[in-house]
Amino acid sequence: MxxxxxxxxxxxxxxxxxxxxxxxxxxxxxxxxxxxxxxxxxxxxxxxxxxxxxxxxxxxxxxxxxxxxxxxxxxxxxxxxxxxxxxxxxxxxxxxxxxxxxxxxxxxxxxxxxxxxxxxxxxxxxxxxxxxxxxxxxxxxxxxxxxxxxxxxxxxxxxxxxxxxxxxxxxxxxxxxxxxxxxxxxxxxxxxxxxxxxxxxxxxxxxxxxxxxxxxxxxxxxxxxxxxxxxxxxxVEPNDKKRSEYETCGLKNKVVTFLGRITYQKGPEYFVEAAHKILQYDPTIHFVMAGTGDLLPKMIRRVAQLKMGANFHFTGFLKGNDVDQMFAMSDVFVMPSISEPFGIVPLEAMRLDVPCVISKQSGVSEVVENALKVDFWDINGLADAIYGLCHYPKLSEMFKREGKIEVDNLKWExxxxxxxxxxxxxxxxxx
Amino acid sequence: MSKSICFYFQVHQPYKLRTYRFFDVGKRHHYYDEYQNRTIMRRCADHCYLPMNEILMEQIKKYGDKVKFAFYFSGIAIELMQQYAPDALDSFKELVKTGNVEVLAGTYGHSLASLQNLDVFKKQVAEHKKLMKETFGVTPKTLVNTELIYSNEIGNDVSEMGFNLMLTEGAKHVLGWKSPNYMYANSINPKLRLLLRNTSLSDDLTLRFANDSITTESFVEKLNTIEDEVVNIYADYETFGEKFNAETGIFDFVKHLPEAILNNTDFEYAKPIETLDNLQTVSIFDAPIPLSRNGEERDLSAWMGNDLQDDALQTLYSYANKVKRSKDEEVTRDWNALLDADNFNCLCTKYSGSSPYDYYVNFMNILTDFNERVSKKD
The missing domain is CATH 3.40.50.2000 (Glycogen Phosphorylase B;)
Known part of the structure; x- marks a missing residue:
C-alpha cells in the first residue's frame, strides 16, 4: 500500500x-x-x-x-x-x-x-x-x-x-x-x-x-x-539514549520543568503561580520554563514580581538534543495545558524517566495511566502534585518505573x- | 576673588556578560564575553584614553600648575585595562604622576551598594581606595559615588568613612532657586562638604556637544555669565573620542579650552580637594530622597524600581554575607562585576530597542550559579 x-x-x-x-x-x-x-x-x-x-x-x-x-x-x-x-x-x-x-x-x-x-x-x-x-x-x-x-x-x-x-x-x-x-x-x-x-x-x-x-x-x-x-x-519513538547518558544537572536541588510554546493554550500562568506556592514551602526547588511564545515577557515579569527569579529559569526555544537534555536534568515535568488535542511532550519526558503532572484537559491523559492528573485551573492541586513528586520518593520511583514501561508500549508502530x-x-x- | 572650575572624568566600562544558559548553572562558572570586553576596551583605549591623555599631558606641560583635573577610575575599568589595554593604564599613571591630577574615591564595582547595604558600600570604598593606592600610589580624599548617587543618609555614611568632601548632582528639584555653583554641606553631618555638578555646562559636553555645535567661545561665554564661586564639570571620559568621535571636533575643543578659560575668564582650574581650603559652605543641601545624575528626573529609575530590577537587586545583595565570608579571589572578582550598576540599567524598561527580559533571564541564571558557588564555600 x-x-x-x-x-x-x-x-x-x-x-x-x-x-x-x-x-x-x-x-x-x-x-x-x-x-x-x-x-x-x-x-x-x-x-x-x-x-x-x-x-x-x-x-x-x-x-x-x-x-x-x-x-x-x-x-x-x-x-x-x-x-x-x-x-x-x-x-x-x-x-x-x-x-x-x-x-x-x-x-x-x-x-x-x-x-x-x-x-x-x-x-x-x-x-x-x-x-x-x-x-x-x-x-x-x-x-x-x-x-x-x-x-x-x-x-x-x-x-x-x-x-x-x-x-x-x-x-x-x-x-x-x-x-x-x-x-x-x-x-x-x-x-x-x-x-x-x-x-x-x-x-x-x-x-x-x-x-x-x-x-x-x-x-x-x-x-x-x-x-x-x-x-x-x-x-512516541523510543529514545536511543538513556537518561544516564546525558549531562546531569549542575544544581543539586530538584528541578521542575515546563516545556512548550509559552502561549495561552499551554497554561504557563498556572505553572508560574504553582511554583510560587511551592517555594513558600520548599525554597530549594528550581523551576524551568523552556520554550518561547507571546506570553514569555509576561511570564518573566510575573516571576520577577513574585521575587522568585533566583529559582525560576527560562531557556528560550529548545530543539533536538536540547529538549532531551532538559528532560534528563528534570525531576518533574508539568503540562498544565488549558486545551491540548493530544500533547506528546509528557511521553517524551516519561521515556527519560521523568514523572509527569498533566492537565485533565489534554488528550494524552486519555492514554497515560502513570501520571498525576489535575485540572489546569487548580493551582493548589498542581502545586500539591509537584510538591508530592519532589518529596515522596516512593511515588516518583513508581511513576518513573511504570511510566517508562507504559510509554515504551505507546509506539508509533x-x-x-x-x-x-x-x-x-x-x-x-x-x- | 577668583572663581574655581573643576573637571571630573569618570573612567568606567562594565564587564559584558556572555549568554549564560540554565544548562551552564552549577557547571561552568565563567560569566564574561571576552571578545566583547576586549573589543570595547581596546576601542575606548584607542579612540579616547590614549589620545585624550596625550592632550591633557601636553596642557600640563604647557601650563604647569594652571591646569588640573580629577579622575574616578572604577575598579572594573582598571581590571579591564590591565587585561586588554595596559598601554592606556600606563598613560593614566603618567598623568597622575604629574601631580596635576586628583584621583577620586568611589565604589570598586561601580555599584549601587550605597542604596542597598552599608556594609557592602564600606567594603567597596575601602577596596577601591586600596586599588588606587596600589595602582597610582595616591590615597584619594574626595569621594564620588556611582553615578553621583546621593542622599542625606549616604552623605552621612560617607562622612563616617572619614571623607570631608563629596561630589554629587546639582539637582534642580533639590536646589530650587539656589545655585549649584557654591559649596554646600550635608544636612545630617555638616562636616561633610558637597560640591555639585553644574548640569548645564556638563551636559553641553556630554549630551549636546555635536548637535548644538558647542565651541570654546560659546562655552567660555556661558561660563562668564556665572558670578558664583565654583563650577564642577563631570563627564564620562568616553565622551571624548568614543561617544563623540574625532570628526565632531571634540579633541580640538579640549585642546583649546585652557587657553580660552585662562585668558578670557576669571576662572582658575582647581582640584576638588583644594576647594576645601578656599571655600566656605553657603547652606545645607537637603536630599531626603536619593538622587543621581541620570535622566531628566535625576532619580534612580535607571537602576531600580521595576520588578525585574528589584528582584535582581534583592537576590544579588542577599548573597552579601556569604561573599564576605568567602576569601576566594575569583568570587570577589565576579561579585564586583555583578554589582555593577550597568547590569541593572540593562533591566530598565524605559528604553526601546533593548531586551530587559532577556537580560533578566541571563542575569538570574548567573546569580543562581554564583549562589551555588558561594554557598558551597560557606
Missing amino acids: KVLMFGWEFPPHITGGLGTACFGMTKGLAKNGVDVLFVVPKAHGDEDETNVRLLNASDVTVNIDNEKDRSYWDRVQYMEIGSNIIPYVGPERFERLVEEQRATSHFQSPVFMPRYEFSGKYGANLMEEVSRYALIGSSLALEHKDEFDVIHAHDWLTYSAGIAAKETTGKPLVVHMHATEFDRSGENINTLVYSIERRGMEAADIVITVSDLTRKIVVEKYGINPDKVITVHNA FASKKIKAVYEKAIEITK
Missing part, C-alpha cells in the same frame, strides 16, 4: 509537534508495510529520508493554463475570500488581481506565479502558501497518480491540497486533525480557518482525531458525522497499524 501524504513540516525543520508526529508516523507506517510519498513545502535537503520519499513542493512547476488545473481554478476563486488576510495585498486589490488574471490568463500575483518558492514556515503569507500548496497538490497528485492508493492530509494547512488531489485523482482522502481552531484560539476562532477545517473533514472519507477530546469537538462543533471520525492516539486500518477502510468505502 502507498499513501500520498501532505504535511507542512518535517524534522529537522519544525515549529511544533506536527513535524515530530509525522516523522514517527511515517516510520511506523513503513514498519507496517506502507510506503509514504510525503509532500512538504520547501524541503531543505537535510531531512531524514530513510523511510519516506520527500517531494519538495517548491520543485514542482505548475502550468496554470492546463485544463486540469483550471478545474481547480474555480476552487481557488473560493479561496480568494481567505486570501484577503494576506498582509501584502489588501482585499480589494487581491480581488482585482484575481479578476484580471481570470480575464487575461496573465498571472502576476505570487500565488499564480509558475514557480513559486514556498517559504515552508508558518508566516504572514500563510493563506497564500496554502492556496499555492493546494494548486500544486492537485498537479502533483495527478503526476504520481499510479503510485498511491490513498491521500492523507495533516491539519488544515494541507486540507485544500488533499481535497484537490482527491478531486483530480478520485483516490480516497483521510484528513488528520492534530488540533482544531478551538484549541488554538479558544472561542475567538478564525472563521476562515474553521471553514477550511470543516470543508476538509466534509470532503474526507475518514477523519482521524488524535484524542477523544478532539473527536468530541469535531463532532459537536464542526457537525461532522461521528461514524467517519476515528480516534488514533499519537505515540502500533498507532500506525491503526492508521493503516483506517486507510484500508477508506479504500473499502470508496470502492
Whole structure:
C-alpha cells in the first residue's frame, strides 16, 4: 500500500509537534508495510529520508493554463475570500488581481506565479502558501497518480491540497486533525480557518482525531458525522539514549520543568503561580520554563514580581538534543495545558524517566495511566502534585518505573497499524 | 576673588556578560564575553584614553600648575585595562604622576551598594581606595559615588568613612532657586562638604556637544555669565573620542579650552580637594530622597524600581554575607562585576530597542550559579 501524504513540516525543520508526529508516523507506517510519498513545502535537503520519499513542493512547476488545473481554478476563486488576510495585498486589490488574471490568463500575483518558492514556515503569507500548496497538490497528485492508493492530509494547512488531489485523482482522502481552531484560539476562532477545517473533514472519507477530546469537538462543533471520525492516539519513538547518558544537572536541588510554546493554550500562568506556592514551602526547588511564545515577557515579569527569579529559569526555544537534555536534568515535568488535542511532550519526558503532572484537559491523559492528573485551573492541586513528586520518593520511583514501561508500549508502530486500518477502510468505502 | 572650575572624568566600562544558559548553572562558572570586553576596551583605549591623555599631558606641560583635573577610575575599568589595554593604564599613571591630577574615591564595582547595604558600600570604598593606592600610589580624599548617587543618609555614611568632601548632582528639584555653583554641606553631618555638578555646562559636553555645535567661545561665554564661586564639570571620559568621535571636533575643543578659560575668564582650574581650603559652605543641601545624575528626573529609575530590577537587586545583595565570608579571589572578582550598576540599567524598561527580559533571564541564571558557588564555600 502507498499513501500520498501532505504535511507542512518535517524534522529537522519544525515549529511544533506536527513535524515530530509525522516523522514517527511515517516510520511506523513503513514498519507496517506502507510506503509514504510525503509532500512538504520547501524541503531543505537535510531531512531524514530513510523511510519516506520527500517531494519538495517548491520543485514542482505548475502550468496554470492546463485544463486540469483550471478545474481547480474555480476552487481557488473560493479561496480568494481567505486570501484577503494576506498582509501584502489588501482585499480589494487581491480581488482585482484575481479578476484580471481570470480575464487575461496573465498571472502576476505570487500565488499564480509558475514557480513559486514556498517559504515552508508558518508566516504572514500563510493563506497564500496554502492556496499555492493546494494548486500544486492537485498537479502533483495527478503526476504520481499510479503510485498511491490513498491521500492523507495533516491539519488544515494541507486540507485544500488533499481535497484537490482527491478531486483530480478520485483516490480516497483521510484528513488528520492534530488540533482544531478551538484549541488554538479558544472561542475567538478564525472563521476562515474553521471553514477550511470543516470543508476538509466534509470532503474526507475518514477523519482521524488524535484524542477523544478532539473527536468530541469535531463532532459537536464542526457537525461532522461521528461514524467517519476515528480516534488514533499519537505515540512516541523510543529514545536511543538513556537518561544516564546525558549531562546531569549542575544544581543539586530538584528541578521542575515546563516545556512548550509559552502561549495561552499551554497554561504557563498556572505553572508560574504553582511554583510560587511551592517555594513558600520548599525554597530549594528550581523551576524551568523552556520554550518561547507571546506570553514569555509576561511570564518573566510575573516571576520577577513574585521575587522568585533566583529559582525560576527560562531557556528560550529548545530543539533536538536540547529538549532531551532538559528532560534528563528534570525531576518533574508539568503540562498544565488549558486545551491540548493530544500533547506528546509528557511521553517524551516519561521515556527519560521523568514523572509527569498533566492537565485533565489534554488528550494524552486519555492514554497515560502513570501520571498525576489535575485540572489546569487548580493551582493548589498542581502545586500539591509537584510538591508530592519532589518529596515522596516512593511515588516518583513508581511513576518513573511504570511510566517508562507504559510509554515504551505507546509506539508509533502500533498507532500506525491503526492508521493503516483506517486507510484500508477508506479504500473499502470508496470502492 | 577668583572663581574655581573643576573637571571630573569618570573612567568606567562594565564587564559584558556572555549568554549564560540554565544548562551552564552549577557547571561552568565563567560569566564574561571576552571578545566583547576586549573589543570595547581596546576601542575606548584607542579612540579616547590614549589620545585624550596625550592632550591633557601636553596642557600640563604647557601650563604647569594652571591646569588640573580629577579622575574616578572604577575598579572594573582598571581590571579591564590591565587585561586588554595596559598601554592606556600606563598613560593614566603618567598623568597622575604629574601631580596635576586628583584621583577620586568611589565604589570598586561601580555599584549601587550605597542604596542597598552599608556594609557592602564600606567594603567597596575601602577596596577601591586600596586599588588606587596600589595602582597610582595616591590615597584619594574626595569621594564620588556611582553615578553621583546621593542622599542625606549616604552623605552621612560617607562622612563616617572619614571623607570631608563629596561630589554629587546639582539637582534642580533639590536646589530650587539656589545655585549649584557654591559649596554646600550635608544636612545630617555638616562636616561633610558637597560640591555639585553644574548640569548645564556638563551636559553641553556630554549630551549636546555635536548637535548644538558647542565651541570654546560659546562655552567660555556661558561660563562668564556665572558670578558664583565654583563650577564642577563631570563627564564620562568616553565622551571624548568614543561617544563623540574625532570628526565632531571634540579633541580640538579640549585642546583649546585652557587657553580660552585662562585668558578670557576669571576662572582658575582647581582640584576638588583644594576647594576645601578656599571655600566656605553657603547652606545645607537637603536630599531626603536619593538622587543621581541620570535622566531628566535625576532619580534612580535607571537602576531600580521595576520588578525585574528589584528582584535582581534583592537576590544579588542577599548573597552579601556569604561573599564576605568567602576569601576566594575569583568570587570577589565576579561579585564586583555583578554589582555593577550597568547590569541593572540593562533591566530598565524605559528604553526601546533593548531586551530587559532577556537580560533578566541571563542575569538570574548567573546569580543562581554564583549562589551555588558561594554557598558551597560557606
